[in-house]
Amino acid sequence: MAEPYRIAGKTGPFEVVIGLEVHAQVSSRAKLFSGAATAFGAEPNTQVSLVDAAMPGTLPVLNGHCVAQAVRTGLALGCRINRRSRFDRKNYFYPDLPQGYQISQYQFPVVGEGSLLVELEDGSTKAVGIERLHLEQDAGKLVHDLHPTQSLVDLNRAGVALMEIVSKPDLRSPAEASAYVATLRALLRAIGTCDGNMQEGSLRADVNVSVRRPGEPMGTRTEIKNLNSIRFIAQAIAVEAARQVAAIEAGEAIVQETRLFDPDRGETRPLRSKEDAHDYRYFPDPDLPPLELSEEFVEDCRRSLPELPAARRARYEAELGLSPYLARVLTADIAESRWFEALLEASARAQRTTPAAVAEKAANWMTGELFAALKRLDRGIEDAPVTPEAAAELLALMADGTLSGPLAKQLFEILLEEGGSPAAIAEARGLKQVSDTGALEATIAAVLAEQADKVAEYRAGKEKLFGFFVGQVMKASGGKANPAIVNELLRAALGSP
Numbered sequence: 001m002a003e004p005y006r007i008a009g010k011t012g013p014f015e016v017v018i019g020l021e022v023h024a025q026v027s028s029r030a031k032l033f034s035g036a037a038t039a040f041g042a043e044p045n046t047q048v049s050l051v052d053a054a055m056p057g058t059l060p061v062l063n064g065h066c067v068a069q070a071v072r073t074g075l076a077l078g079c080r081i082n083r084r085s086r087f088d089r090k091n092y093f094y095p096d097l098p099q100g101y102q103i104s105q106y107q108f109p110v111v112g113e114g115s116l117l118v119e120l121e122d123g124s125t126k127a128v129g130i131e132r133l134h135l136e137q138d139a140g141k142l143v144h145d146l147h148p149t150q151s152l153v154d155l156n157r158a159g160v161a162l163m164e165i166v167s168k169p170d171l172r173s174p175a176e177a178s179a180y181v182a183t184l185r186a187l188l189r190a191i192g193t194c195d196g197n198m199q200e201g202s203l204r205a206d207v208n209v210s211v212r213r214p215g216e217p218m219g220t221r222t223e224i225k226n227l228n229s230i231r232f233i234a235q236a237i238a239v240e241a242a243r244q245v246a247a248i249e250a251g252e253a254i255v256q257e258t259r260l261f262d263p264d265r266g267e268t269r270p271l272r273s274k275e276d277a278h279d280y281r282y283f284p285d286p287d288l289p290p291l292e293l294s295e296e297f298v299e300d301c302r303r304s305l306p307e308l309p310a311a312r313r314a315r316y317e318a319e320l321g322l323s324p325y326l327a328r329v330l331t332a333d334i335a336e337s338r339w340f341e342a343l344l345e346a347s348a349r350a351q352r353t354t355p356a357a358v359a360e361k362a363a364n365w366m367t368g369e370l371f372a373a374l375k376r377l378d379r380g381i382e383d384a385p386v387t388p389e390a391a392a393e394l395l396a397l398m399a400d401g402t403l404s405g406p407l408a409k410q411l412f413e414i415l416l417e418e419g420g421s422p423a424a425i426a427e428a429r430g431l432k433q434v435s436d437t438g439a440l441e442a443t444i445a446a447v448l449a450e451q452a453d454k455v456a457e458y459r460a461g462k463e464k465l466f467g468f469f470v471g472q473v474m475k476a477s478g479g480k481a482n483p484a485i486v487n488e489l490l491r492a493a494l495g496s497p
Contacts, residue, residue: 004172005172005173005175005176006214007211007245009245009248009249010249011249012213013214014211014245014248015211015214016173016209016211016241017172017209017210017211017219017221018171018172018173018176018177018207018208019166019169019170019171019207019208019221020166020167020171020177020181020205020233021164021165021166021205021206021208022164022166022167022181022184022204023138023162023164023206024162024163024164024188024193024194024203025160025161025194025202026066026069026070026135026162026163026193027069027193027194028065028066028069030063031052031063031159032063032066032136032137032159032160032161032162033051033060033063034050034051034060034061035049036051036052038160038161040202042156044143045153045154047156049159052155052158052159053155054098054099054100060285060288063161066135067110067135068300068301069163069193070111070135070163070193071110071111071293071297071301072191072193072302072304073133073191074110074111074112074114075298076187076191076305076308077115077116077130077133077187078114079112079114079130080111080113080114081110081111081112081293081298082108082110082111082293083293083294083295083298084290085105085108085109085110085134085290085291086105086107086108086291087103087105087284088104088105088106088107088282088284088285089101089103089282089285090106090136090280090282091280091281092280094139095151095153096140096141096142096154096155097139097158102136102137102139103136103137103285103288104134104135104136104164105136106134106282107282109134110291110293113129113130113131113132114129115127116167116180116183116184116187118176118180118183119183119328120176120179121175121179127170128167128170128176129167130165130167130168131166131167131168132166133163133164133166134164135161135162135163135164136162136164137158137162138157138159138160138161138162139157139158140153140155140156140157141153141156163193167180169210169218174235174238175234177207177233177234177237178230178233178234182230185230186309186331186332186333187308187309189333189335190306190307190309190312190334190337191305191308198229198230201228203228204226204227204228205228205233206223206224206225206226207223207224207227207233207236208221208223208224209221209222209223209224209237209244210244211244219248220253220255220256222240222244222255222256222257222259223259224236224240224260224268225258225259225271226260232263235261235266236263239266239267239268240259240261240268255273257270257273258270258271310331312331312337313327314327316331316359320344320355320356320359320360322359322360326360326364326367329367330363333381335381335382336381339381339384339388340362340366342389343366343388343392344359344362345388346388346393347362347391347395347396349392350396351395351396351400358395358399361395361399362395365391365395366391369409370384370386370391373412373416377416385415385416385417386412386415386416390422393422393423394408394412394415394422397411397422397423401482402423402426403426404479404480404481404482404483407479407480410431411425411426414429430480431480437485437489443473443481444486444489444493445493446476447473448469448493448494450472451468451469451472454468458494469490469494470483473490474486
């Protein structure tokens with residue numbers, strides 16, 4: 001177990017207390033209370049209904065699919081599902097929400113307490129409590145850089161369904177917070193309730209940070225708004241915690257407020273004083289009746305859940321024999337898990353064996369060669385230039401000795417650029433490994449004749465020269481010689497040293 005995270009102040013150590021409010025955009029083609037579309041990247045103000053624009057006389061109608069997505073998320077988190085919940089009006093000045101209030105849930109959320117088991121960097125696990133999950137509508141977007149004196153508003157996002165997932169203040173370091181968000185994101189993507197695209201704003205977090213001396217009560221917290229990357233979450237926590245420690249040691253009081261994180265300057269700065277619940281004047285929305293869920297509805301949601309990442313990881317270890325490390329890497333993202341399973345199925349067919357027999361080599365190749373190539377190309381697995389079927393064919397050619405490691409790397413680069421069939425490329429470009437003993441014996445004889453002095457040294461006892469001869473033979477064959485056969489034939493040709 002790693003040492004507890006501490007900030008070394010001038011007057012002694014401080015610990016950090018962290019709670020997260022993760023805003024996850026619900027995967028739904030329509031908004032929470034209207035039929036307007038939710039597609040990302042549409043022209044401004046082209047996905048706005050009369051309800052979203054708060055036209056007089058319009059009424060919200062609850063999207064049942066969004067409710068099901070929230071319930072499915074709660075079940076995946078092991079949370080209590082509240083059979084009766086309620087929507088409230090949260091009154092606040094929203095310049096990008098025309099109705100002037102947000103329809104949200106406060107005292108009676110659809111999902112209650114639960115927990116998420118998070119694996120930390122040192123391999124230990126931590127159960128992070130979930131306080132609640134409630135549904136609410138998103139606000140629009142203000143644009144400040146398209147006009148010299150005016151701010152523009154885009155209402156496409158106004159009314160989009162959000163799940164606000166509130167953790168308990170159980171996190172104690174930037175690394176723990178990062179691991180929690182990464183684990184939560186993987187879970188949401190796996191069950192299909194949020195696409196998790198932080199760069200598009202469909203998953204973002206508000207971070208509550210306070211510091212205290214070990215053993216003391218909770219300190220005054222501040223909230224850092226709208227962090228849209230896991231890296232920024234960790235940086236913002238570290239920066240804000242250090243700021244609070246410096247302020248306390250200087251005799252200053254920590255003010256409960258909302259702050260923004262500036263990653264370029266590496267600092268947080270005040271946005272507004274932090275409101276309490278009574279400041280929002282919550283009251284039941286008169287246009288929406290209480291939400292009542294039947295047992296049948298909840299069970300239908302439970303039955304619709306796919307294999308969760310933790311269960312998938314356990315299966316990879318137990319049934320496929322993968323190491324905990326490989327299983328963890330391959331279950332960190334559902335798209336990568338699906339690509340791996342397609343590769344596994346295709347490899348088992350190509351090599352006429354079981355998935356378990358090819359799993360380790362397939363996993364090592366994917367997490368090594370493929371992931372390195374995707375990082376170099378700045379592409380995700382869903383945009384990989386090589387299909388699982390082509391990769392399986394490549395692995396089969398390596399398994400039957402047609403391709404050596406270097407030749408496989410060369411062919412893989414061709415696949416990345418041109419695509420096609422590995423077997424056809426190997427045939428057309430002469431990339432097959434040479435295993436013909438007659439041809440290899442002739443190559444070995446030529447190399448030994450050229451290196452007669454080195455042969456004499458080897459036979460005199462300089463055994464380390466064997467690797468030199470292997471390298472010379474491989475070079476002479478253009479890297480196509482079968483290394484195993486080369487080793488066997490060389491030892492026979494050289495004799496005992």
